[in-house]
Amino acid sequence: MSEAVSEAVLKTDKVTKVYTMGKREVRALSDLNLQVNKGEFVAIMGPSGSGKTTLLNVLGCLDKPTAGKVVLDGVDVSKLPERELYKIRRNKIGFIFQTFNLLPYLSACENVELPMETTKRPKNERRQRARELLKLVGLSGREDHRPQRLSAGEQQRVAIARAMANDPAIILADEPTGNLDTENKYEVIRLLANLNINRGTTIVIVSHDSQVASHTERMLLLRDGKIAKEKQGLHLVKKKLMCPYCGSKIQPNDERCPSCKKRL
Amino acid sequence: MLVIVALSFSLAIMISIPAGVVANQESTQNLTQRFNSTITETEQQINQSTTLIECSTSSGSMFSRPPSDMSGPPSGMFNRSGFSFTREEFYMNESVVTTISSIAGVKDVVPFLVESSSETTQETITTPRGDFIMSRPLYTITGVCLNSSFIDEYSVLPTDITAGRNLREGDSGVLLMSLNLSKYYGVGVGDEVEVNGTSFAVVGIYDQAGQNPVETRGVYMNLTDAQTTTGEAGNVSRLDVYAEDVSVVDSINTQIQTMYSSEINAREITVSTYADRLANLQSQETSYTELLNNAESTVAQTQSVANQEIIVALAATSLIVLFVMLYTVRERTKEIGTLKAIGFSGWSVMSQFMLEGVILSLAAGVVGIGIGTVAAPILSGVLLPAINPFGSRSTGFQTSGFASAVSLGSSSASAVVTPTIMLFALGAAVLLGAVGSLYPAWRASRTRPAEAMRYE
Numbered sequence: 164m165s166e167a168v169s170e171a172v173l174k175t176d177k178v179t180k181v182y183t184m185g186k187r188e189v190r191a192l193s194d195l196n197l198q199v200n201k202g203e204f205v206a207i208m209g210p211s212g213s214g215k216t217t218l219l220n221v222l223g224c225l226d227k228p229t230a231g232k233v234v235l236d237g238v239d240v241s242k243l244p245e246r247e248l249y250k251i252r253r254n255k256i257g258f259i260f261q262t263f264n265l266l267p268y269l270s271a272c273e274n275v276e277l278p279m280e281t282t283k284r285p286k287n288e289r290r291q292r293a294r295e296l297l298k299l300v301g302l303s304g305r306e307d308h309r310p311q312r313l314s315a316g317e318q319q320r321v322a323i324a325r326a327m328a329n330d331p332a333i334i335l336a337d338e339p340t341g342n343l344d345t346e347n348k349y350e351v352i353r354l355l356a357n358l359n360i361n362r363g364t365t366i367v368i369v370s371h372d373s374q375v376a377s378h379t380e381r382m383l384l385l386r387d388g389k390i391a392k393e394k395q396g397l398h399l400v401k402k403k404l405m406c407p408y409c410g411s412k413i414q415p416n417d418e419r420c421p422s423c424k425k426r427l
Numbered sequence: 428m429l430v431i432v433a434l435s436f437s438l439a440i441m442i443s444i445p446a447g448v449v450a451n452q453e454s455t456q457n458l459t460q461r462f463n464s465t466i467t468e469t470e471q472q473i474n475q476s477t478t479l480i481e482c483s484t485s486s487g488s489m490f491s492r493p494p495s496d497m498s499g500p501p502s503g504m505f506n507r508s509g510f511s512f513t514r515e516e517f518y519m520n521e522s523v524v525t526t527i528s529s530i531a532g533v534k535d536v537v538p539f540l541v542e543s544s545s546e547t548t549q550e551t552i553t554t555p556r557g558d559f560i561m562s563r564p565l566y567t568i569t570g571v572c573l574n575s576s577f578i579d580e581y582s583v584l585p586t587d588i589t590a591g592r593n594l595r596e597g598d599s600g601v602l603l604m605s606l607n608l609s610k611y612y613g614v615g616v617g618d619e620v621e622v623n624g625t626s627f628a629v630v631g632i633y634d635q636a637g638q639n640p641v642e643t644r645g646v647y648m649n650l651t652d653a654q655t656t657t658g659e660a661g662n663v664s665r666l667d668v669y670a671e672d673v674s675v676v677d678s679i680n681t682q683i684q685t686m687y688s689s690e691i692n693a694r695e696i697t698v699s700t701y702a703d704r705l706a707n708l709q710s711q712e713t714s715y716t717e718l719l720n721n722a723e724s725t726v727a728q729t730q731s732v733a734n735q736e737i738i739v740a741l742a743a744t745s746l747i748v749l750f751v752m753l754y755t756v757r758e759r760t761k762e763i764g765t766l767k768a769i770g771f772s773g774w775s776v777m778s779q780f781m782l783e784g785v786i787l788s789l790a791a792g793v794v795g796i797g798i799g800t801v802a803a804p805i806l807s808g809v810l811l812p813a814i815n816p817f818g819s820r821s822t823g824f825q826t827s828g829f830a831s832a833v834s835l836g837s838s839s840a841s842a843v844v845t846p847t848i849m850l851f852a853l854g855a856a857v858l859l860g861a862v863g864s865l866y867p868a869w870r871a872s873r874t875r876p877a878e879a880m881r882y883e
Contacts, residue, residue, distance in 0.1 A: 225768055226877035245773065253770020260880070264765040278769045326771065 164300060165408030171234075172221050172333050172365050173222060175197040178231035178241075179390075180217050191217040191386035192228070199367055204359040204398050206367045208377035215369045219384065222367065223335045224248045236332040249399050259336035259368075265310040265320040270320065271297060271321045272306040278328040284355030296324035300354060312415060316347030324356060327364070335360075336368040341374050349426065353418070356398055428570045430751045433746060435858075438811065439802060441740040444733045446799070447807025448808025455722045455737025462715055469708055477701045478534075480668040480680055482527075484696055486519040517695040518662035520529045527668055530682050532675035537577050538663040540570035544622075551792035556879055560634055564646045568622065570653025573580045581667065584647060591616035591631030594647060598742045601630040603647040611644075613745055622646065632811055736810055741859065742798040744788070748863025751783050756871045763871050767826075784864025785857055792856030799852070800844045 180192040199205050200312075209215050220226040221233060223239050233241045236255050243251065252258075257278075265274045277295035297306055300320040310318050319339060324335050332383045336355070340348040352375055358364045359380075370376050377396050384392035406413050409423040419426055521538065528536045544566045571583050575596040578584060584593055594603050602622070604614070609632050614620055618629050627648065635645070654660045668683070670676045680700050690696045699707070756763070757820065766776055799806070 209653065220877040220880075223768070226875070249767065249770055249772040252768060256770075259764070259766045260768075264761065264766070264768075266762060277766075281775055283769060285779070 170201045174234045176232040202363045204380040206379040214388040215386040220303045255332045257334040259332040261338035261341040275324045282391045332367045433796035437744045437798035442799040443803040443806035445805040484667040534671045535669045539665040540816040542568045542657045554797045559822040570650040572650045585633035587634040602627045603631045637860030745863040752864040752867035756867045764876045767876040773872035777868040780868035785860035788856045788860030
């Protein structure tokens with residue numbers, strides 16, 4: 164996989180973010196350079212306070228960098244005013260949150276429809292797409308349930324469906340497994356991995372959980388607002404349909420390696 | 428929910444105030460209308476009888492404490508805080524008829540005997556200055572000289588006969604009864620009734636025209652019958668003196684005044700010409716107009732108090748909406764952040780919160796109208812100064828039947844919530860909802876998503 168051929172979906176150029184807390188200045192990001200290519204599954208790791216969430220907010224146009232450039236799908240978003248940014252967030256980015264952030268008074272289906280609300284799509288088409296997405300995340304038959312009647316794992320899957328609603332160029336997930344138990348954690352990470360393999364969705368997750376991060380394709384370790392280290396994850400091997408532990412052939416949807424029985 | 432309750436109360440107050448104001452205005456208008464129509468009617472009556480000189484015996488009123496051994500209330504007694512008016516009746520001898528008839532220029536002299544029954548009823552009359560218990564004669568006997576030329580030429584008898592026939596010349600031992608009385612006693616044409624121990628046959632029922640008690644609860648009979656049954660043989664209480672022409676009215680009047688100067692000075696007899704009656708009406712009109720002006724200025728004052736109160740209520744309502752929506756925005760910071768993160772524009776977040784504020788206050792408006800409709804009479808009573816058109820003067824009893832007809836039962840204005848006020852209140856609710864949620868919604872729209880996400 165050559166870098167030159169790969170198309171960059173997301174690229175930052177010396178991104179700096181400084182928070183002013185009283186008289187003290189906190190440098191959350193410092194001249195950070197990063198590139199995410201189309202179809203990549205990337206994890207950003209780091210201890211707390213290393214700037215993970217800040218980076219994700221800047222990448223997701225939720226926050227503006229103090230200095231530097233963020234180019235998303237060919238557009239320099241760091242220069243756009245707020246009245247343009249919401250369109251970028253709506254059309255190019257899908258957000259997944261640690262605490263799911265579903266609207267409690269809307270059904271699963273309505274939550275998924277929400278990002279399409281301000282688009283020009285007709286109502287019935289939105290409804291149909293929401294149902295398809297819920298089926299994709301394995302929640303068909305639960306479309307009309309309110310979030311409080313869904314388990315934590317199911318809620319996060321609704322949130323993933325919501326993030327996919329407007330076919331974004333990139334999905335950004337902030338600790339997507341942080342509030343889930345082990346079983347649901349793997350369920351969600353596998354779902355994201357499958358979306359990446361089967362649909363080619365570009366995904367960036369932030370996690371401090373190395374087990375979760377190891378299932379991605381590329382891991383970036385953040386320290387003091389800079390990328391300190393980069394290593395390959397299991398997902399890269401999985402993409403080649405080969406078990407990373409024993410090297411035998413696997414299917415994309417396999418939960419465990421058929422020969423060595425290790426969890427993929 | 429609590430919000431809706433608080434809001435709806437303030438809206439209820441808001442609609443009660445105009446309801447009260449409208450009611451006050453209407454009651455003043457009614458009063459003016461009744462006053463004007465009474466004036467017009469009286470004026471017409473006066474204008475129809477330019478040649479008439481009225482000589483009536485008056486009832487000299489005396490102030491006295493009621494006698495302790497009083498067996499029954501005397502006729503025509505007003506009772507209030509232990510004091511009473513007793514009437515002393517005066518009569519003229521029938522010979523006066525001949526005397527006055529001989530004056531040059533007099534065409535006819537029509538004698539009447541008007542006598543109150545000894546039976547009385549107790550009536551409670553509500554006036555602005557308190558409740559009066561008034562004992563009134565149950566009915567009034569009018570003895571009429573049943574001369575066919577008098578009946579034809581002058582209106583000596585009631586004209587609106589609803590059953591039976593009117594009295595005519597030569598009638599004796601019969602009477603004409605008012606509809607009110609016939610209902611009260613349950614008697615009709617052909618029945619025998621007893622008046623002071625004498626039996627009379629009812630020949631006809633008439634419909635009482637005006638508000639005058641003499642007419643509403645009256646019986647008419649032959650003058651001689653009336654004199655006998657009341658024990659006033661040879662006495663009359665009123666003479667209608669008709670001049671041959673308007674030009675001689677003044678000279679006749681002067682002669683009567685001279686002849687009976689002592690009685691007139693003692694106020695036992697009152698003589699009034701067309702001019703006198705018109706002047707009297709005009710003086711009553713003046714004093715009544717003054718009262719109505721007072722009432723109108725009181726209404727105007729009420730209006731300004733009401734305006735102030737409405738402004739306070741409006742401010743309170745929009746402050747409630749403001750704080751509630753600020754709280755809501757705070758509570759839902761995370762939700763706002765999420766909405767913005769998944770692609771909602773500031774404008775759509777703002778309009779959503781505005782809409783919420785409007786719906787909230789619209790719901791409160793509907794509940795408030797419900798409460799207001801029920802509670803308006805009470806609330807407007809509490810919130811508005813009471814309207815008392817007869818402010819410092821108690822007029823109900825001062826003047827004749829005319830005045831009491833206008834004043835009695837006049838000023839109890841009760842607030843009613845009209846559809847106009849309801850629409851106004853709903854409009855105000857929507858407007859206040861929009862105004863009150865404007866700032867909170869704007870704040871919501873300006874929330875930076877990254878900060879909103881951190882908010883727990």
